[in-house]
Amino acid sequence: MREELVRRFEDFGTRTALYDHGTAVTYAQLLKRIRDIRERLALHGVRPRETVVVHGDYSLDSVATLFALHLGRNVVVPVVTLTGTTLDTLVEHCRPGHLVRTTANGVEIQDLAEQAAATGRDLAEPGAATGPDTAEGPAAVHGRIGDPQAAGLVLLSSGSTGAPKVILHNLDVLVDQKLEKRPRRRENALNILMVLMFDHIGGINSLLSTLLVGGTAVLPRQRTPDEICALIERHRILVLPTSPTYLNLMMVGGYHRTYDLSSLRLITYGTEPMSDELLRRVHRTFPGVRLLQTFGTSETGIATTTSESSSSTYFKISGAGVEHRVVDGELQLRSRTQFLGYLNYDDDSLTEDRWFRTGDLVEEAADGYLRIKGRAKEIINVGGEKLLPLELESVLMGSPLVEDCVVYGSPNAITGQSVCVDVKPRGPLTRAELRRHVTEFLSGRVEPFKMPTKINVVDTIEMSDRMKKLRSRPSADGE
Structure with a gap:
C-alpha cells in the first residue's frame, strides 16, 4: 500500500x-x-x-x-x-x-x-x-x-x-485502513483543522483521514481558542475535531461571536465524556452544525461512530473494523487497529480473548446506543455510595451562574472520600455568594452524599494538553 x-x-x-x-x-x-x-x-x-x-x-x-x-x-x-x-x-x-x-x-x-x-x-x-x-x-x-x-x-x-x-x-x-476510502474529488475535499495533538491517536487519525483522501489539513501555531477560531474564519474550515472542554472554552470566551464560524458543517468531539447540559449549550451556539461524538483509545484507535442526534450524548459504534461489548458496565473493544502491546507494562488491560478494557463506564440503551458515564478510575466512593463526576458536573452546568466546573474526589478519614468541586463562576460573585448558590442549587436536585464538601472558586478550569479536564489533585486540602 x-x-x-x-x-x-x-x-x-x-x-x-x-x-x-x-x-x-x-x-x-x-x-x-x-x-x-x-x-x-x-x-x-x-x-x-x-x-x-x-x-x-x-x-x-x-x-x-x-x-x-x-x-x-x-x-x-x-x-x-x-x-x-x-x-x-x-x-x-x-x-x-x-x-x-x-x-x-x-x-x-x-x-x-x-x-x-x-x-x-x-x-x-x-x-x-x-x-x-x-x-x-x-x-x-x-x-x-x-x-x-x-x-x-x-x-x-x-x-x-x-x-x-x-x-x-x-x-x-x-x-491502509484510510487508503481503503476513495479519494475525494477536488471540489468535495474537506479542510480540517488539526486541533488534536500530533502525538495523540486522535491527531494521527485526523491527519491520515484528511491527507489520504485529498483533503487539506490546517496546522495551527497555538491551540488557543482565539487562534483556532481565527483559522476557522480565515480558511473557511468545514470540520473541527475537538473536545467538550475546548468547546466550552470557545463559548465562554465568546469567540463564536468575535469570528465568523459559519463555514463549519461538522464538529466532532471526543477525548472525554460530554455532559448533557454542555451539549445543549453547544447545540444552541452552533444550531446549523452537525455534532458527532467520536470514540477511541490510544490502544484501539478511533472507531467510526454515529450519534443518535446532534442534541444527544448517545452514540453507536458503527464501523466494521471495531467490535464492542459491555461487561459489568464497562465498555470493551476489539479492533482491527488494535495495539500490539505495551513496551513497559504487562497487557493486563486485555482479557484472555484479547478484548481491551477501556475503563469507560457506559449506559446501554435497548436500541444499541451507548452513553459514556465516566471513567471507572474517577468514581468517588463516599462511605459506600458512588458518584461519577460527570453526573454532578452536568447538574451544576445547568446553573446560570456556573460557567464551568470540575468535580473530583478527596481522601476523607471518615467516609473514605468526599466530593470536591472547582467552579468558574459566571458574573461578579464573591466566593461566599457562589458557594451558597452551589449548595442551594444542588439541594433537592442530588442525593445528600453527592453534595460537595469543598467548593473552590477558580478563575480557570485546568485542561491537559490533550484537551481534557484535569481531575487528579496532588492534595485535597482545598479552601
Whole structure:
C-alpha cells in the first residue's frame, strides 16, 4: 500500500495538502519534502526498521518526517513535548537509534546511539530495557510488530495516574485502513483543522483521514481558542475535531461571536465524556452544525461512530473494523487497529480473548446506543455510595451562574472520600455568594452524599494538553 500512498499524493498534485502556519503546501511539495527527508535520514545512517523519535508539533517537516519514516519501514515515536524523563523512558523501552527535531529552522537529526556511547550507555546492550522487549539494538521494537515489511507507531499515554504507557501500533494497518476510502474529488475535499495533538491517536487519525483522501489539513501555531477560531474564519474550515472542554472554552470566551464560524458543517468531539447540559449549550451556539461524538483509545484507535442526534450524548459504534461489548458496565473493544502491546507494562488491560478494557463506564440503551458515564478510575466512593463526576458536573452546568466546573474526589478519614468541586463562576460573585448558590442549587436536585464538601472558586478550569479536564489533585486540602 506504500505505492498507493505515493500514487495518491502524485495524483493530488497541485491540491493544497497543508496550510503550514499560513503557508499553502501542495501535495507535490509535500511529496518532494518527504523524499528530501528520506535522503537526509539515509545520509545520517537511519536504517529500515530502526526506531526514531520525532520531536515537534504539526508542521510541514513533522508531517513529511512521519510519512518518510513510514515509507522507510521505521518505528515512529512522535512527541510534542520532550522532557528528559520522557526521553529516558523512550531510550529504556524503545531503544531509538535517532532523534529528529522539527523546528522553525528545519530538521535536525541526532544520533542517539552515539550519545548513549558518550554517556556510557549502550542501546544495543541486551537487557538494557526493563519492559517485555528483550531483543537487541535500535531495531528491537520492530520485531514486536511481526511483519518485517511493516512500519510501527509508538504513542505515549497521558500518564495522569503514573508513568505513561508506551503503546506499540502497526502503522501500516492505520494507514491502509484510510487508503481503503476513495479519494475525494477536488471540489468535495474537506479542510480540517488539526486541533488534536500530533502525538495523540486522535491527531494521527485526523491527519491520515484528511491527507489520504485529498483533503487539506490546517496546522495551527497555538491551540488557543482565539487562534483556532481565527483559522476557522480565515480558511473557511468545514470540520473541527475537538473536545467538550475546548468547546466550552470557545463559548465562554465568546469567540463564536468575535469570528465568523459559519463555514463549519461538522464538529466532532471526543477525548472525554460530554455532559448533557454542555451539549445543549453547544447545540444552541452552533444550531446549523452537525455534532458527532467520536470514540477511541490510544490502544484501539478511533472507531467510526454515529450519534443518535446532534442534541444527544448517545452514540453507536458503527464501523466494521471495531467490535464492542459491555461487561459489568464497562465498555470493551476489539479492533482491527488494535495495539500490539505495551513496551513497559504487562497487557493486563486485555482479557484472555484479547478484548481491551477501556475503563469507560457506559449506559446501554435497548436500541444499541451507548452513553459514556465516566471513567471507572474517577468514581468517588463516599462511605459506600458512588458518584461519577460527570453526573454532578452536568447538574451544576445547568446553573446560570456556573460557567464551568470540575468535580473530583478527596481522601476523607471518615467516609473514605468526599466530593470536591472547582467552579468558574459566571458574573461578579464573591466566593461566599457562589458557594451558597452551589449548595442551594444542588439541594433537592442530588442525593445528600453527592453534595460537595469543598467548593473552590477558580478563575480557570485546568485542561491537559490533550484537551481534557484535569481531575487528579496532588492534595485535597482545598479552601
